[in-house]
Every structure is written in C-alpha cells, then in structure tokens.
Amino acid sequence: MHNIGIIPARYASTRLPGKPLVDLGGKSMIRRVVEQASQANLSRVVVATDDERILEHVLTFGGEAVLTHPHHPSGTDRVWEAYEHLGTPADCVVNIQGDEPFVHPAQINALLELFADANTQIATLVKPVLTQEELLSPHLPKVVLGAHGQALYFSRHPVPYLRQYPQQDWLQHHRYLRHIGLYAYRPAVLQQLTQLQPAPLELAESLEQLRWLTHGYSIHTAETELETIGIDTSEDVQRALAYLQA
Template identity: 40%
Template sequence: MNKDDSGKTLVLIPARMASTRLPGKPLADICGLPMIVQVAKRAQEADVGRIIVAVDDQRTFDAVVAAGFEVVMTRVDHQSGSDRIFEALTKMDPDGKAEIVINVQGDLPTIDPQTIRAALRPLDNQAVDIATLTVEIEDEAEKTNPNVVKVVGSPLSETRLQALYFTRATAPHGAGPLYHHIGLYAYRRRALERFVSLPPSALEKRESLEQLRALEAGMRIDVEIVKTIPLGVDTPADLEKARRILSAHSI
C-alpha cells in the first residue's frame, strides 16, 4: 500500500449473492479461491489504498474474512453497487478520513491491477467529480450492440475524455473512434455522497445507465482510455474463461 494513499483512498468491492444467471457468483471457485477473493487480490496488487469488501450474505462474509481481507455486511435490498458501497463507506469510515472511493465490481477476477490504478488519474484535476474508464471499440459488432455502453466525450488528451453522455446507441455519429465504457469508478467522497442522494434521473431511467444521473445533475465525469476490457463474469461460460485466464497466469 502506498503510504500517501493509505488514509485517503478506499477500494470498495460490492458483492451481491443473488444472481439469476450465475447463482452464488461471489463464491464461485476460481483456481482454488472464491471469485470475490480473487477480485480483492487484484485490488491488493493495485496498491492504491485500503480494501473493503461489501457483502450481503454471511457465507460471502466468512469467505472474505478467511482470506484475510476487510469485509462489511450491507443490506440485501440495494438497487445498485454505488448504494452498497456508500453504506459500506459510512460504516467503515464514519469519520470521513477517506477522500477518494474506488468502486471495483465484485465480478472482475481477472482485472489488471494497472487498470484499477488508471481510474485515479483523472482525479488529479480538482474539477473532476468522478473518474471512470473506457477502451476504443475495435470489433464492428460492438458498435451497434446495445449491451455495449458507449462513452461520448470531448477529447482532453490522447488518453482522456470529458464525458458528455453515455448511451447504448451507436454514438457519436460520423467518422472517428467509438469507446466502450468500463464500469469501474473513482469518486471524490463528496461526489459519491451527492450522487446517492439524488433520485434516478430521466435519462438514467430511459437508458438504464446510472452514471447519467451524475451528468444530468451537472457533475463532471472524466474518462481514462485504457487498452483492455476486464472480463465481467456473468455466466458459466464467463466463469470458465476466468478460470483459464488465471490458471494460465498462475495468479
């Protein structure tokens, strides 16, 4: 852990036991460890701050404790990961020492630790409320796939955009790159506090994209451009792929 970041940065990993496509997902075995523990290990390798796993089930709680990571029990009825991490934040850091919160989804067991670190870079600019990640789309089919969320942003540099919109549509129109949004966020604490206090917005409900709530409220989101998309484990096929990846890397 970097000494400069140990007090001000929290990595919060929400883990929800209920999953229709992959029941018991956080505890799925990957190379001898539960998936949620593999995610915590990737966060540990990123070396950016204190790591806390936010769970809603005693079995997951016990597995995380056994692996030596901090864990907190949260409510089962949260509608989103951001709501779950905010509950965890208020329970585990009630004095407000943490200034930055990184939300790493609990189903990214193969994520490159460098990708987690990349999410912090846009927050070097004090005008930025929330930072997130994207990768340029190379597969033509992804450009028109509504399950691939696109970032529409104004270029700030070769590796960064200021987000103007997020959409499931093919956008923006015309020649030029399209960007696939990666749902990993770094929040300033005050931005997360404000975000979870806001009601769902009109465009958020229309697109089913929570981050639009922040943009509609006038919050600034900057987006770091990275090279690879982390594998999200949502199905048995994804789980087998994650097992192959981690087995090959002997992690």
C-alpha cells in the first residue's frame, strides 16, 4: 500500500506560541515527530504548516513540508489541503499530531493494518484507562466500542455511567478506554469529512470525531498500550525533557 503521513503544524498556539519549533533536547518538536513517523510503514511523511518559519526549518533538516492556508477550522482540513498539494494518490492518509514528539511507529502501523479490511473508512487508536485521574480528566476523551472494535461514542465524561457502583469504584468493574488522537483515512473519505457541517454532539463535547459519527461514518479502532506525551504547555515541555533524560 502507498501510505502518506501528514503532520499538521500551526505556529500559533494560545498556551505555547511557536510550539512546533520548541527545542526538546537538541531537536525541535516537529523534527522529533517527523523522525518518529518516518520509521513507520509510510511512503512519505509531510509537514503541513501555515508558517514560513516552520516550513523552512523542516527543509533544513531534510524533511518535506508544504505551506497551507492559515485559517483552516481543523487539522483535518489542513491535512486534506496538504494531500491535494502533493498530487500523489495514496491508499491511506495518516493524520499525525504535530505536538506528539514521541509518537510510536508501531502505533501508526497498527492503524494502517486496519485498512486491510476494505470496509475501514477511518481508523484511530484507543488505550486502556489505568487511573482514576485519567478516567475523570476532561482532557482525555473516553470512547466506547461496538463488538467489532468500531467506535460508538466519544466523550470527555467517563462512559459508560455505571449506575450500580460509586464512581470511585468504576475502574474495578469496567474496562474503560480513552482515545489517542491519531487518525487514518481513505483519501475519498477524508475529502468528504472536510465538507461536513458541525454537529450538535461535536459542539457539545468539542470533539470533531463526533461530527463524523453523526453523519454516519464508521471509525475503526486499534488498541495500544504505548503512552505518548502531548505538548500543549511549558509544563509539558518540562515533562518531555524529563522523559528524554530518563
């Protein structure tokens, strides 16, 4: 299969401006993402950015990058524009978060394997919830699955609600899963997703994938035990530096 990995990377960030260029142990965050993704079963890895500084930086270390429109409403739209720029047909497009410098190649490959099934439209990752803090954090969306691993619903609240048990005991009685924001799509489906209107569930939870479910698309999942470190704040940068030094 011909698979393309696209990494959306915006310069602007409310909590950490210039985030893709932040230095993490001698390499920029975006370089670390590119290097990790390049170890997966991808034919090309391309950074999709809205800023000349990021574009030029990626080119200096031998990466591939394209300049995209600065006002896309989501990373999904930026990924589609970048894919159109490339002009190379692909069997699968992977949307790799530009603020996940330690994304594992095995996680990307796990998504790609789901496309051996011709019925797979969209794929994403889930990970078991291990602590009460994870379970209750609205920053770590939870997901419930159907019998064949397809996502039924995503929420910032713990789902399902175990009415017969006190909340502090939920993890003892149910295997909760949280969502890891790595996506893969068939190109035709990716194009269709960019044309959908926001849905009430999406607006309520602020989770874009609920738009896709609302409009009838299926999202298949692969499970990972591997942890990643997303970078959103200066505190996250310190956590990442500690991880590198461990």
